[in-house]
Amino acid sequence: MRLALNLGYLTGRPDPGEVLALARHAEQLGFASVWAAEAYGSDSPSVLAWLAGQTTTIGLGSAVMQVPGRTPAMTAMTAATIDLLSGGRFRLGLGVSGPQVSEGWHGVRFDAPLARTRAYVEVVRAALARETVRHAGPHFELPLPDGPGKALRLSFQPVRDHVPLYLAAVGPRNVALAGEVADGWLAVFVDPSSAAEQLDQVRLGRARAGLDLDGFDVVATVPLSVGPDPDACAEPVRAYAALYVGGMGSREQNFYFSLAVRMGFGDEAAQVQDLYLAGRARDAASAVPYALLERTSLLGDRDRVAAGLARLGDAGVTTCAVVPHGRTLDERLTALTTAAEALELVGP
Known part of the structure; x- marks a missing residue:
């Protein structure tokens, strides 16, 4: 690789x-x-x-x-x-x-x-x-x-x-x-x-x-x-993930939201999207589950x-x-x- x-x-x-x-x-x-x-x-x-x-x-x-x-x-x-x-x-x-x-x-x-x-x-x-x-x-x-x-x-x-x-x-x-x-x-x-x-x-x-x-x-x-701390390393990635899962598209059509659902994060993705589309981007970032970040990022x-x-x-x-x-x-x-x-x- x-x-x-x-x-x-x-x-x-x-x-x-x-x-x-x-x-x-x-x-x-x-x-x-x-x-x-x-x-x-x-x-x-x-x-x-x-x-x-x-x-x-x-x-x-x-x-x-x-x-x-x-x-x-x-x-x-x-x-x-x-x-x-x-x-x-x-x-x-x-x-x-x-x-x-x-x-x-x-x-x-x-x-x-x-x-x-x-x-x-x-x-x-x-x-x-x-x-x-x-x-x-x-x-x-x-x-x-x-x-x-x-x-x-x-x-x-x-x-x-x-x-x-x-x-x-x-x-x-x-x-x-x-x-x-x-x-x-x-x-x-x-x-x-x-x-x-x-x-x-x-x-x-x-x-x-x-x-x-x-x-x-x-x-x-x-x-x-x-x-040294994977949890702390995840923090700067949250805004990136929230933008894609919550804001890169509409409620009706967001390919990244659908991908998060297929990965098993349906409820969490819905919460992130609700917050993001309500103009609460920081709260949306906080709502991104650590498990999603850990599985799709290199942290630590x-x-x-x-x-x-x-x-x-x-x-x-x-x-x-x-x-x-x-x-x-x-x-x-x-x-x-x-x-x-x-x-x-x-x-x-």
Whole structure:
């Protein structure tokens, strides 16, 4: 199993130089990749292009580039450009986001997300392969049949024949789609004790494509909080968990809430959601059960982190993308060092 760094979103408050310091430290430690996120604030390609010019070896991944936010051709152009600028280090992670962001921010109906994603991937793949792009379907029609447009192909030669493509997925059908059409799966809130069911969905998708798990990258985004007391380490992770379980979506449609329910935390997730949607984010964070955090995070000293990494590896995770928590940059840098040392304890 490899280590990676997930930077999350730029908030606009901390010095962006801290993001660069984390990425460079991860590179020095031998991390395989660094990932940047987007929702309705900072965008991931800008961050990754910035990092591409200031790093040399570490992989650069979008987790994610939002499907409703760009045409598939624009995504292919961006992916090919960052891959060129970085010397072939880019990984294209895609996600459909949710109905609130898709419709409220991008103005794109959140309908048939699986079919839309499948069609989107087909166009992106064709464009990155420098095929003359033609696509007919209800979601994308290229070129338009009733105007002056003509079928085009990417106008420069990408640095690689194949840019690795990942799908962020939470629900079972979307996880299966990742297995079928992508090179990897971007997963969150991975509980090693129940990951087998999700990996079965990946295998189902791979089988549809006539493939197995060989070479498929299972990337788990995992909060990392280092210290002598696991309970205290869980505290800074609570707000992160509450945002996703309680606030990342509506009461009627929140994929992360549904995942928490499937993990056996139905009553607790409902309480977190009630509090969060009532505007009581701090109370919602306090209501997140420690058991959920302990099962889906790396909390404690180096030995506990090593044990958690071992469980993730045994569960089928091939890349652990840690989200370092800490009050200061030095604490977050130290957390990355601890994770690297812990992985050495786990061994090959």
